[in-house]
Amino acid sequence: MxxxxxxxxxxxxxxxxxxxxxxxxxxxxxxxxxxxxxxxxxxxxxxxxxxxxxxxxxxxxxxxxxxxxxxxxxxxxxxxxxxxxxxxxxxxxxxxxxxxxxxKDWEREWMSHYQPIPCANNLWIVPKWLTPPDSDATNIIMDPGLAFGTGYHATTRLCLDWLTEQPLAGKMVIDYGCGSGILGIAALLLGAEQVLSVDIDPQAVLATKQNAERNKVDDRLRTFLPHEFKHYCDQHDVLPVDMIVANILAKPLMELAPYFATLIKADGKIVLAGLIDSQIEEVIDAYKPYFQLADQHKFTQQEDKHWVRLAGTYIG
The missing domain is CATH 3.30.70.260 (ACT domain)
Structure with a gap:
């Protein structure tokens, strides 16, 4: 044909x-x-x-x-x-x-564009049809076709690199705007105790569930639409949490600042991404009453240097 x-x-x-x-x-x-x-x-x-x-x-x-x-x-x-x-x-x-x-064989053609991605501290993102290059590494097995957050975007990589540097053992984490679930799955593979994943898109909630099962962490990861998450928190003693990861966009991140402050422990950590450098000061101002965002980090590859990560702690 x-x-x-x-x-x-x-x-x-x-x-x-x-x-x-x-x-x-x-x-x-x-x-x-x-x-x-x-x-x-x-x-x-x-x-x-x-x-x-x-x-x-x-x-x-x-x-x-x-x-x-x-x-x-x-x-x-x-x-x-x-x-x-x-x-x-x-x-x-x-x-x-x-x-x-x-x-062509279009499925194979699409698959050929994806390769394992090395992140910081021996963390790898591996498409589900490929063999991990290092079986002893922390390998996240992903389906790149399901939802945003496959690891190929700079904002996801910035958050993953940050997570590899955190003491996650025993921590409770919220992944707000979870997309494919990659950040919450990474947190669990790196030692977190439980992750609550939230997204406005039902497809993202489904993708997160499927990827959690694929990585054998589904027993420690729960998924929600926003209204379901609020109801769950009202009914269960899960708040405050130790950490929030949110890879979304500047405008919704600014709107969520006061809400995030109700979810996290004193001195709890937060990382924000989906931001470009011209939006940084406005986002910092929105979070200033609640969080000290002292850590700014740009993506290193030249074509994506406009993407920035903010991280810091809840100050109450």
Whole structure:
């Protein structure tokens, strides 16, 4: 089986129209990419930001599934060129072009992009289909397809590195905004006694449960949506906890500051991530009545140096 791709570059205001026109014309998939080098940071729930200039790729299955796209007829090529030009005109595209896409084993292709990741102090993140490079290391076995927090993002790595430096033995930890559950699982593998994982996304709650089972720590990790977590805390003697980890975004982190202060022991530790350097002072100000956030650490790789971790203690 082979596929034909039509690419066009347009302004973000035209993307919805271009998508609709391609789908009406039989496209089986639409891919959006940055046409330049404009960063987009992790959006808030419900937000779907786009780059100012977008390259939209519409993928079409060739009519004859046995056709090799490299030998596709001139008439078929002409038809796709005409379609691309027609839609490009309607959305005022700055350029349009065609490429062929050969069929592959897409599951294996996706899996090939993931490799084990070394973190600080002999902690590794290992995709579930790969063998850990060091069986004696602390290995977190993850499914990268489930939810945010696979270890490949700088904010997750910053939190994991911080956790490896903490005395976690016997500690009770809250992982707020748990995503895939990777931070809570890491805390348990590093010696924590129990983790309470919370997320607003039911898919993240499910992913955390599955990853906890995969790492054989599900007996010490509980998962909740926020309202379930509050009810659980009201019904059980689990507060205050020793530590909070929260890898979310600046705005919700600032809103959560007074709530976090009700969950943690005096001198309890907190680590915050999902922040860029321009947001640091505002976040510190929001936490100042409750926490001393004296530890700031930037990610070391050049392309991700805008990501920052804050850590500190509850001052009451």
């Amino acid at each position: 082979a596929w034909q791709q039509i690419h066009l570059q347009c302004e973000k205001s035209q993307v919805d129209l271009a998508e609709a026109l391609f789908l009406e014309s039989g496209a089986v998939s639409i891919v959006l990419e940055d046409a330049g080098d404009q960063p987009l940071f992790e959006p808030l729930p419900g937000e779907s930001p786009l780059w100012d200039e977008v390259v939209l790729t519409a993928i079409f299955q060739l009519a004859d599934s046995g056709t090799d796209s490299s030998t596709m007829s001139e008439s078929a090529t002409s038809d796709f060129e005409a379609l691309g030009q027609e839609i490009a005109t309607q959305v005022h595209a700055s350029r349009v072009w065609l490429t062929a896409l050969e069929d």
